[in-house]
Amino acid sequence: MSVNKVFSELFYVVTFFHLATLAGAQRKPNIVFVVADDYGFHDIGYHGSEIFTPHLDKLAAQGVKLENYYVQPICSPTRSQLLTGRYQIHTGLQHNIIWPSQPYGMPLEFPTIANFLKENGYTTHAVGKWHLGLYKKEYTPLNRGFDTFYGYWEGGEDYYTYYNCDTWHNKSIDIESGITKSYSEKDIQSHQNSDKTQWCGYDLRDMDKPVTNMNGSYSTYVYTSKSIDIINKANPEKPFFLYLAYQAVHSPMEVPDIYLEPYKHIQDKNRRIYAGMTSCMDEGVANVTNALKAKGLWDNTIFIFTTDNGGEVLAGGNNWPLRGYKHTLWEGGVRGISFVTSPLIQQKGVISEELMHVSDWFPTIADIIGVHMNSSLKLDGTNQWPMISKGETSKRKEILHNIDILTPLNGDRMYNDTFDTRIRAAIRMGNYKLITGMPGDGNWYPPPHDSHLKNHKFNSTEASNKNIWLFNVKVDPCEVIDLSGVLLDQVRLMLDRLLYYNATAVSPLYPESDPNCDPTLHGGYWGPWQ
Secondary structure (H helix, E strand, O other), rough: HHHEEEHHHOOOOEEHHHHHHOEEEEEEOOEEEEEEOOOOOOOOOHHHHOOOHHHHHHHHHOEEEEOOOOOOHHHHHHHHHHHHHHOHHHOOOOOOOOOOOOOOOOOOHOOOOOHHHHHOOOOOEEEOOOOOOOOOOOOHHHEEEEEOEEEOOOOOOOOOOEEEEEEOOOOOOOOOOOOOOOOOHHHHHOOOOOOOOOOEOOOOOOOOOOOOOOOOOOOHHHHHHHHHHHHOOOOOOOOOEEEEEOOOOOOOOOHHHHHHHHOOOOOHHHHHHHHHHHHHHHHHHHHHHHHHHHOOOOOHHHEEEEEOOOOHHHHHOOOOEEEEEOOOOOOOEEOOOEEEEEEOOOOOOOEOOOEEEHHHHHHHHHHHHHOOOHHHHHHOOOOHHHHHHOOOOOOOOOOEEEEEEEOOOOOOOOOOOOOOOOEEEEEEEEOEEEEOOOOOOEEEEOOOOOOHHHHHOOOOOEEEOOEEEEEOOOOOOOOOOOOOOOHHHHHHHHHHHHHHHHHHOOOOOOOOOOHOHHHHHHHOEEOOOO
């Protein structure tokens, strides 16, 4: 079934009276949605970071900081939930990321925010990272609701050469490493004689055509520039949606030298480069917002900023004082940075502790533009615009972080009449969070140069076969005090809820790599091969 047909059968009733609440706006607002990649919880200025983010700090201070906001612990699942409003157990993206050599993507039957906004009179633009499928053209941005696209289709690459390699993946052997190697020209040349099962190619596209003249241009500069071009060319009488998904601050560790100057005191090399990458991204966000103001569009724009997952501590990120990091189900993997700012919101300079999840953006944006969504669309997201704009209580009471049946079982099953505690899963209900199975590295990681934090560092000494944890993350956001052996009724309640969700799950999609992906068969570029 085509996306347009899905919309015509399932969608919405337009309620234009909602627009009057947007501070008297005469037309639908522009929406600029910025996604930072692998951005750690401790790595923004207003969370006490030593990294300078003055522009992000100022924007957040003028709007609403979302301090009880959750994403997924890795890239593709977060981006799929953001764009479709659906939990990954309902799209088949429960396990790992979509690697460039794998023949699958975000299922086509699910319309995206871009489809929705386009149907409601918006022009739609995607810049930067996609990471939701590339093996068929149908899965790429221009076929998922975006009018224009400039960026890369897979998940990580060199910031200057736009080159990336992938190896074999299947269900039995694969664990995401989280680190993308930086490939030099020497690496590119030597690859031709390699005997390993490895495929390498370039990935930078303008619309759906390969870009061949940007080698040596730093991607954060490039994506900022392309976004400013879109803003400058915007028709002031027609609203637009700009989805700016920066490559920053994902590995490989690369940044122009000028951004390293303020961080010479940081001894850890990865952390020092990461700090520079963050400052460059902060500058890019400032340039984008300044362009909106210069064009006279800022007063009718909703600006949203989010990270896609926790910071990768092996690549300079920092989630202190949260436990864990990217890939894990601990708070350091799933608790994200996010804020919303705009002259159109009724409350400003606010810190919100209300519960919100990345899947909430779809219905929230629907309310922003004054559209009531038909419940038959069966989104997992919840409309949070009244909470963001007016300070109302969040309608969300729980979050399913994930259920991943493909991760190996861990330990012994605790109960036979409810959810299997050996399965990797996590759920939030009210102030409580339950984790089962194999959640990932449960240590706390302050960076090596932060000596004032070293006295607070403590390691997890739990048995490797332990498979259940319960925390009150309202009073214990660092997940120090495990209550699973004390609050047994709460444990059972949340296991039963996981059992309920698991009954609604579709089978995970995670096919074996297809050798036909080889970029050498397709002009040296990653792209559709079926």
